[in-house]
Amino acid sequence: MNDIVRTRLPLTGPLTIYTAADSKPLLMEPLTAGVTVALELAEVDEFDSAGLQLLLLAHREAQRLGGSLELVDPSPAVTELLELAGLADFFTAAAAEGVAA
Numbered sequence: 296m297n298d299i300v301r302t303r304l305p306l307t308g309p310l311t312i313y314t315a316a317d318s319k320p321l322l323m324e325p326l327t328a329g330v331t332v333a334l335e336l337a338e339v340d341e342f343d344s345a346g347l348q349l350l351l352l353a354h355r356e357a358q359r360l361g362g363s364l365e366l367v368d369p370s371p372a373v374t375e376l377l378e379l380a381g382l383a384d385f386f387t388a389a390a391a392e393g394v395a396a
Contacts, residue, residue: 301331303367307338310346310373318346322353330362333389337368342376354386365389 302325310318325332332353339346350364357364365387369377377383 300329301333303333303335305335305338309341310339310349311341311343312345315345315349319349319352322349323356326353326356326360326362326364328360328362330357330360331365332357332362333365333367335367336373337370339370339373342370342372344376346373347376347380347382350386363387 304322304325306318306321308314322334334350334353350366354364366373367389369388374383377386
């Protein structure tokens with residue numbers, strides 16, 4: 296029996312300094328005690344250090360609440376910056392087919 300509560304959160308478009316203020320509440324809202332949030336990132340077409348900061352903030356908040364944050368199918372833009380920042384292995388990755396609707 297799997298007792299993990301998982302919430303899917305698909306993100307599309309840019310996750311950059313220009314969208315960070317609008318994106319922050321969207322990322323933070325589903326973070327509740329004991330919940331695993333699966334961020335679907337395949338459709339994120341632009342990603343910069345502000346987007347990375349949001350992911351780090353969400354990761355820290357999820358852990359503080361006893362949950363976790365998973366990155367599902369990160370786009371090439373996301374993958375490239377995570378690798379450049381040395382954070383490719385920092386986040387938990389999940390396969391898209393392993394995330395329930």
